[in-house]
Structure formats: C-alpha cells, structure tokens
Amino acid sequence: MPRIAGWGGVPAVEGHERLGESLADVCRPASLTRGLGRSYGDASLPASAGAVVAGTRLGDRVLAFDREAGILRAEAGFRLEQLDRLTRPAGWVSPVVPGTRHVTLGGMVASDIHGKNHHVAGCIGAHVRSLLIQVADGRQLEIGPEREPELFAATIAGMGLTGHILEVELALLAIARPWLVVEIETAPDLAALVAGLRTASRSWPYTVTWVDALSRGKHMGRGVIIKGRWAAADEAPPTLPARSPSGLLFVPFNLPGWVLGRASVRAFDEIYYRVHRWRTGRTIVHPDGFFYPLDGIRDWNRLYGARGFIQHQSVLPVDDGDDVITRYFDTLTRHGGASFLTVIKDCGAEGRGLLSFPRPGLSVALDLPMRGAATQSLVDALNRHVLDAGGRIYLAKDALTRREDFVAMEPRLAAFDAVRRTWDPERRLRSALSVRLLGDTA
Amino acid sequence: MKAILFGATRGMGRSLARLMAERGDAVALLGRDPDALARSARDLAVLGAAQVATATCDLLDPESFGPALDAAITALDGVDTIVLTAADFARPETLDADPARAARLVAMNFANSIAFCEAARTRLLARGGGTLCIFSSVAGDRARKTTGLYGATKAGLSHYAESLDLRDRPRGLRVVLVKPGFVRTGMTADLPAPPFAGEPDAVAARVLTAIDRGWPIVHAPAIWRSVMLAVRALPRAVMRRSEF
Numbered sequence: 001m002p003r004i005a006g007w008g009g010v011p012a013v014e015g016h017e018r019l020g021e022s023l024a025d026v027c028r029p030a031s032l033t034r035g036l037g038r039s040y041g042d043a044s045l046p047a048s049a050g051a052v053v054a055g056t057r058l059g060d061r062v063l064a065f066d067r068e069a070g071i072l073r074a075e076a077g078f079r080l081e082q083l084d085r086l087t088r089p090a091g092w093v094s095p096v097v098p099g100t101r102h103v104t105l106g107g108m109v110a111s112d113i114h115g116k117n118h119h120v121a122g123c124i125g126a127h128v129r130s131l132l133i134q135v136a137d138g139r140q141l142e143i144g145p146e147r148e149p150e151l152f153a154a155t156i157a158g159m160g161l162t163g164h165i166l167e168v169e170l171a172l173l174a175i176a177r178p179w180l181v182v183e184i185e186t187a188p189d190l191a192a193l194v195a196g197l198r199t200a201s202r203s204w205p206y207t208v209t210w211v212d213a214l215s216r217g218k219h220m221g222r223g224v225i226i227k228g229r230w231a232a233a234d235e236a237p238p239t240l241p242a243r244s245p246s247g248l249l250f251v252p253f254n255l256p257g258w259v260l261g262r263a264s265v266r267a268f269d270e271i272y273y274r275v276h277r278w279r280t281g282r283t284i285v286h287p288d289g290f291f292y293p294l295d296g297i298r299d300w301n302r303l304y305g306a307r308g309f310i311q312h313q314s315v316l317p318v319d320d321g322d323d324v325i326t327r328y329f330d331t332l333t334r335h336g337g338a339s340f341l342t343v344i345k346d347c348g349a350e351g352r353g354l355l356s357f358p359r360p361g362l363s364v365a366l367d368l369p370m371r372g373a374a375t376q377s378l379v380d381a382l383n384r385h386v387l388d389a390g391g392r393i394y395l396a397k398d399a400l401t402r403r404e405d406f407v408a409m410e411p412r413l414a415a416f417d418a419v420r421r422t423w424d425p426e427r428r429l430r431s432a433l434s435v436r437l438l439g440d441t442a
Numbered sequence: 443m444k445a446i447l448f449g450a451t452r453g454m455g456r457s458l459a460r461l462m463a464e465r466g467d468a469v470a471l472l473g474r475d476p477d478a479l480a481r482s483a484r485d486l487a488v489l490g491a492a493q494v495a496t497a498t499c500d501l502l503d504p505e506s507f508g509p510a511l512d513a514a515i516t517a518l519d520g521v522d523t524i525v526l527t528a529a530d531f532a533r534p535e536t537l538d539a540d541p542a543r544a545a546r547l548v549a550m551n552f553a554n555s556i557a558f559c560e561a562a563r564t565r566l567l568a569r570g571g572g573t574l575c576i577f578s579s580v581a582g583d584r585a586r587k588t589t590g591l592y593g594a595t596k597a598g599l600s601h602y603a604e605s606l607d608l609r610d611r612p613r614g615l616r617v618v619l620v621k622p623g624f625v626r627t628g629m630t631a632d633l634p635a636p637p638f639a640g641e642p643d644a645v646a647a648r649v650l651t652a653i654d655r656g657w658p659i660v661h662a663p664a665i666w667r668s669v670m671l672a673v674r675a676l677p678r679a680v681m682r683r684s685e686f
Contacts, residue, residue: 020628086489
C-alpha cells in the first residue's frame with residue numbers, strides 16, 4: 001500500500017489518492033480532497049489508513065480568463081505555475097502567492113495562503129470572488145462573499161473540512177511588467193531586523209526577512225531584509241525569458257539525516273548572511289526566483305532525509321519594545337532547534353476565513369528536522385510562547401500541536417464547528433489534522 | 443496547424459491539445475462525453491487556440507467516426523493533423539474475470555482504433571496528405587506477465603501503424619507512432635508507478651516535436667526507448683521469472 005504524506009514527509013498514512021478528470025465524480029465518495037500535498041504536516045492526509053482521499057490534480061482546466069477585468073475561473077486542480085504561465089504575458093498575476101508555485105488553486109483557498117505582501121493584500125481569500133463547492137451530502141453550491149457567506153468564510157482556510165472545492169474564481173492583480181524591483185539589506189540583530197521590516201513594509205508591497213536563528217549574543221537574530229515591488233513600464237522589459245531559470249537542481253533521494261545538522265545549518269546561515277551583505281542594493285529579478293526560491297531545487301524536502309521535517313509557523317501579536325520574539329528564539333536555541341530556513345514576516349489585518357492564520361503581528365516560520373519526542377517538546381515549548389502572546393499557529397504547516405493548545409489559541413473554533421454542524425452534521429469530511437486538532441473520530 | 447484529437451479531454455491527449463492551443467493552433471476535440479468536451483473546449487480557447495471545435499465520437503461505435511471527423515473538418519475548414527489517443531485499459535485480472543469487458547477492450551484498442559485510423563487516413567489523403575499520430579504503448583513491444591490483452595492490442599496497433607507508414611508515406615501521409623512508457627495519468631492512477639514514470643506534460647511536449655518533425659516512432663519519456671531495447675533483449679527464461 002502506498003503512503004500519503006505532506007511535504008515534510010511526516011506523518012504518513014497508508015492509502016492512495018483517487019484521481020480523475022471529473023472532480024465531482026472523484027470527490028463524491030471521498031472524506032477529504034487534497035491538491036499537490038504541499039502543506040507540510042497532516043492537513044492533506046486521510047483521517048485513518050484506507051479512508052478515501054480524492055486528488056484534484058487531474059481536474060486542472062481553466063474555464064474562463066477575462067483579460068480586461070483580470071478575472072480567472074478554473075477547476076480546483078489548476079496549478080499556480082499554470083496560472084503564472086497563462087496570465088503574466090497578459091499583464092496579470094495572482095494577488096497572493098505562497099513560497100512555491102507547485103500548489104493548486106483549491107489548496108491555496110483551503111489553506112488561505114498568504115505571502116510577502118500580506119501587510120497590503122491580505123490572504124488569497126480576500127481575492128476569491130466565488131467557489132463551486134460540493135458539500136458532504138453531494139449537493140453542489142456556488143458560494144461567495146454574498147452567497148452562503150458563512151459557508152464561504154468557513155471554506156476559506158477551512159482545510160477542506162467544509163466541502164470539496166471544485167472550481168475557484170479569482171480576481172487577479174494588474175502588473176505593468178512581469179519583473180520585480182528588489183532591494184536587500186542586512187540587519188545586525190533581531191531588534192534591527194524587526195524595525196527594518198516594519199519600515200520596509202511602509203513603502204514596499206512585498207517584504208520578508210530571513211533570520212540566522214543560531215547565532216547567540218549580540219548577533220542573535222541577525223538577518224536579511226528582502227523588499228520587492230513589480231517593476232514599472234520604464235524599469236524592465238515587457239516579457240520574461242521563455243524558460244524560467246529554475247529547475248536545474250534536484251535532490252535525487254533522501255539524504256542522510258546528519259546533512260542538515262547543526263553545523264551545516266550554521267555554515268549555511270553564515271554564508272547566506274555574508275553573501276547578502278555583499279549583494280545588497282537594488283536589482284531587477286525574475287518573479288520565480290523572488291517568490292519561489294526553493295522551487296529551483298526540485299524535491300528539496302529530501303534534504304532532510306527519511307525521518308522528514310516539520311514546520312512551525314506562528315503569528316505573535318507584538319507591540320513595539322516587546323521582547324516576545326527574543327524569548328521565542330531563546331527557547332528555540334535552548335532546545336537546540338536548528339532551523340535551516342527561519343522567516344519573519346509582518347502580517348496585516350485578519351482575513352475573512354474563519355480559521356485564517358494571519359493576524360496583525362509578526363509571523364515566525366521555522367523548518368525543523370523531525371527528531372521524535374525532542375521535536376514534540378520543542379513545539380510544545382514554542383506553543384507556550386504563542387499562547388502567552390495571544391497568537392496562533394498555521395494549520396497548513398502544523399504536525400505536532402496538541403489539541404488543548406490549539407483550542408486555547410483559537411476562539412473562532414466554535415463558529416467553524418457551527419458551520420460544519422450545518423453542512424456536515426455527521427462529520428463525513430475529515431482529515432488526520434481534524435482528528436488531531438478538532439476532535440473528529442478517525 | 444489544424445488538428446483533430448480523439449480522446450484529448452484526458453491524460454496525455456489533454457496535455458498535447460493544450461500545448462497546441464498555447465501556440466495558437468486550431469484544435470477540434472472528439473470524445474464521448476459532451477460535458478467533458480465543452481469544459482476542455484473552454485480550457486483550450488482560454489489557453490490561446492486559434493479555434494476550438496468539438497464533436498461527439500465513441501470508440502465503441504465505429505459508425506460515429508466518419509461523421510465526427512467530417513464535422514470537425516468542416517468546423518476547422520480543413521485539417522492537417524489527426525491524433526488518436528483514445529483507448530481502453532484494464533489489468534489482466536480484471537479482464538480474466540470479465541470476458542465481455544475483454545472483448546470490448548480488444549474491439550476498442552484494435553479493430554475500432556484501426557477503423558478510426560482508416561477513416562482519418564482516407565480523409566487526409568483526399569486532402570493531399572497530412573500527419574496521423576497514433577498513441578500505442580511500450581506494452582506492445584514485448585510480452586510481459588502484466589501486459590496481457592492490452593499489450594497484444596497495442597502490438598497489433600503498432601504493427602498496423604508501421605505498415606501504414608511504409609505504404610502511404612510516398613502519398614503524403616506522415617504516420618507518427620507514439621509509444622508511451624508508464625505515464626502518471628488517470629488511467630494509471632491505481633497502478634504502482636515503476637522507475638522512469640513520466641508526466642503527461644513532458645510526454646506531450648516530446649510528441650508535439652515528433653509531430654512537427656515527422657518522426658515515425660517516438661518513445662516518451664525518451665528513456666523508455668533504451669528500457670524497451672533492454673527488455674526486448676531479455677531471454678524468455680528471464681521473462682518467465684520476472685514479475686513486472
């Protein structure tokens with residue numbers, strides 16, 4: 001029996017995906033629908049071994065693209081890479097993109113993904129005009145901000161638990177040129193990094209920071225601030241090269257577990273920091289390299305070996321002068337957590353999705369190699385900080401949060417449960433994540 | 443290019459039709475399910491096809507071939523390329539248990555596929571020539587325990603395509619015989635994927651190159667050419683023991 005896992009490789013459940021071109025038929029007997037399996041933890045996994053999981057990836061037709069108004073409608077399995085290829089030459093892009101283009105529209109909506117422009121654009125859910133959804137009893141409904149608004153709000157960031165998303169209609173963002181103007185600066189410590197990020201976000205639509213999570217003392221939290229915006233007509237050529245420059249590197253198999261050990265992460269962080277200190281300044285860059293840097297290394301998750309890895313992403317409501325981030329990183333280093341890619345991003349207002357992740361504050365995303373009980377206690381300790389600060393975790397990246405912690409973080413859960421009671425009273429739709437965090441039966 | 447594709451609402455055919463649409467070819471889809479045809483037609487129109495037409499056509503019903511082809515040719519106001527990707531597939535265990543299903547698979551993949559190619563061939567020749575692209579399979583290259591009837595029908599289809607190429611090339615008919623290896627489509631979704639499994643988009647890109655250049659035989663992904671060369675060279679005693 002093949003195994004189904006998310007991008008982190010852990011956990012995994014025995015089962016296979018039900019695939020087909022007609023999404024309505026494929027989803028009908030399924031308890032969950034998944035896209036490309038790029039969420040990290042157990043969000044796209046069946047509730048138990050053998051439970052039927054539908055995959056949308058063969059349902060990837062685009063149904064309409066209005067090149068004047070910038071509105072696109074496609075089947076849920078339509079991928080962001082396909083969208084980019086279709087709409088960029090016409091002067092449109094997805095208003096929000098995650099860190100990889102290997103995601104489906106359905107998955108983007110179900111996770112209510114956010115990106116480097118969250119502080120100005122919100123999540124993808126803010127740009128969804130309409131969804132065709134097949135609810136648990138098999139009925140198909142067209143829903144949107146005005147039609148079945150409660151079901152719509154629960155489906156945005158609903159992790160596939162409110163119904164099977166069959167079609168997505170999205171309002172796109174107009175761009176003058178398909179290139180980005182990017183500036184990079186370095187910050188010598190955490191305070192400077194956070195201050196620099198906040199300043200950058202006042203004038204740049206795309207901002208993010210990468211943090212050296214290993215250095216301690218006065219270098220603690222040093223990092224790189226990356227700022228970007230779409231180029232104006234007089235700044236860049238009108239077209240992109242025919243082939244995107246990425247995809248040349250790949251990881252052929254799971255590497256031994258020690259490869260991403262503490263020493264190599266430290267070396268990477270040192271080099272990354274120094275290279276960027278040297279590279280600072282303004283450049284024109286290809287959007288793929290800017291938005292999807294890791295897509296250039298195919299199957300990069302294999303770098304973590306067969307034991308896999310987890311992500312931990314949380315948003316911490318932070319006031320100026322607050323040291324919650326410092327204490328969070330203290331806990332991380334005290335537990336020996338070596339995070340290869342540590343990203344801090346400032347979030348804007350909360351979105352319309354009932355369980356949508358971002359809220360005003362700082363989001364911290366960590367990559368952590370899976371080391372069993374030690375990783376569990378690290379996540380527990382980090383979640384303590386999240387709870388104390390009144391923050392929450394990102395379900396699309398979670399594998400280890402305990403139910404009691406999640407319930408304590410999530411006052412909106414009752415509203416979400418109420419929508420599920422209305423549309424799926426028997427809780428036919430469920431996942432490994434909903435068993436772990438929402439109390440569903442396996 | 444003005445292309446008619448039979449079976450292109452799914453799988454490799456869908457990928458091929460999309461590549462044609464993206465570069466602005468005119469495309470007509472033949473298939474059984476009007477809803478699937480309509481959705482795929484919308485997809486191809488958005489992707490940039492110069493023109494999109496559809497006509498219903500059922501591989502189980504040879505009577506439908508001529509009218510569907512004629513309707514497509516009229517809609518496109520001509521044709522220079524006809525592609526057959528429609529086929530049936532079932533594992534040997536399924537066919538053993540259901541003789542009627544087995545008879546249907548043989549009819550669709552062999553007799554009716556050839557009837558469609560004949561209908562396509564006569565129409566292309568009547569217009570002075572063109573390209574006939576036939577999707578067969580590496581399963582027809584060497585008998586294995588798991589190829590069964592499916593492999594036998596594809597062996598027959600490959601034989602027919604090769605003979606057609608020898609006979610009609612001087613009259614302007616270019617036959618492109620496609621032999622896909624294992625490709626991750628809906629057809630193979632329930633099968634364990636072997637090494638060298640391909641993706642439909644990559645296969646389609648190679649097939650389109652073959653159509654443009656008139657290659658008589660194309661393995662896709664390309665590695666399957668070497669794989670099948672090796673498999674064909676294996677002695678019978680080895681094939682008896684191997685389980686693939």
